[in-house]
Amino acid sequence: MSAENIVETEGLRREFTVGRRRARRRVVAVSDVDLRIAPGEAVGFLGPNGAGKSTTIKMLTGILVPTTGRLRVCGLDPTRQRRELARRLGVVFGQRSQLWWDLPLRDSFELLGAIHRVPGPEHRARLERCVEVLELAPFLDVPVRQLSLGQRMRGEVTAALLHGPRLLVLDEPTVGLDLVSKERLRAFLQEVNVVDGMTILLTTHDLPDVERLCRRVVVIDQGRVVADDTIDALRARSGGAREVVVELTEPAAPLNGLSGVRDVRVEAGGLRQRLAFAPADTTAAALIAAVAARVELRDVTVVEPSIEDLVRTLYARR
Template sequence: MPDAGFIELEGVEKVFDVRRRTGLLRRERHRVRAVDGISFRVARGEMVGYIGPNGAGKSTTIKMLTGILTPSGGRLRVAGVDPHRERTRLARRIGVVFGQRTTLWWDLPLRDSYRLMHRMYRIPDARFRENLDRCVELLELGDLLGVPVRQLSLGQRMRGDIAAALLHDPEVLYLDEPTIGLDVVSKAKVRAFLRALNAEHGTTVLLTTHDLTDIEQLCRRVMVIDQGRLMYDGTLGGLHEQGAGERTLVVDL
């Protein structure tokens, strides 16, 4: 049976102290609650959409799950591990893709970035070659391996980043806007690859996106966050039904 608590959050909060200038020499400190008491579980092998408006707390949640940020309150575990306290240990079990940032080396050819990750993660040679060959084939990266990252298009770089996140066989993959800015063809390639990855290897995927087509084609379950609070957790069909009775009227004057 799947592990019902592979990713676990119980009452997780994240509060930031923000200073705002209120005068020439005066600043006031405000507390901003980016994540407000969120609780959910993701089973091993699930592909779950995590959606909401800008500033809702999606990226903050991902950063806490990877150990980049420390929760202000609540309990958080990934594969039974506290991400912040055991970040190095957990790094070998997770992959992360931030759509607007790259983990690749800007001035190096794509191939050399992968070689560096080979050493950083201490991936056995045979396993590295197998994983790289698979990613190169499915993501169509063969003609790009000798190209410096700075010369890649956004879609090419995104495919390169996804491959980089998977070289060490992570058990869970966090995708933060992986198709942002991509053309239709590039989006289709990324989605097809993620479906194959989940089907063949049972990789757990938590996906944040503003593109509902990503959710429709990849996820059976969707969670909606707004103003730091979890507003919905269920199927996409259920979400459509929940909003079926709502209408918005826009009047231009």
């Protein structure tokens, strides 16, 4: 296995025994997962409930021992070197907290700095940056139990970053957040990845998180990896329809009969029309030229298929 990758697995498998006595049976939660994540990558790890995402994350972080297979995280064996791995790993679980419930947020940060033995100047520099960017100052002295969910999640991300981890694992980091809190958190995580070069592994059902933060996605279903590629490449492979949205100067009848167009939707009394097409059939440029030859255009927009549509297509094929 290469020491250059932040995450590397080979044939990773995890089985569980369920039931009682004679009714016991073996259930395979993760089967033959091969995964490689290079330093500085931001990877979305997607799948439906029960697909094996959480089990995989627990093996990567040393919480669960694989049944078979090999894995290295930050150059370490998560099972045998769990304590050392904790110094190189930051984890945020949307449904679990690493903060002290009855202590002010500031005290939790001080305790975590001491636990990880972060030098004082280093700890203060990281904390000041998080306080500024995530706007934590107004509630640093508020007990964690009195914080709103959005405030607490910003605190959780700060807590995961104070010791300068090489890998940041995020499990549903924006669950339950309002739109403003989500956008603030996404912007900060993007900065940490791009500016600091921190590797990010993100599991979420909030697919706009993935579109904002990740260029690459790994899709897992029934314990197996069913796709591993860039978002653009997966869009091309899935054959998902793109749209050309045309705004016209005057109302027009539906623009039917154009080469490569699969569907036409008319809005605003014919002033706006949505032309769906597949990249294999035509290009946006050719389609726009064909429309311009028939009607007078006021504006044009090309709409890519969302990652939500892409993942839905992958699941349907399974």
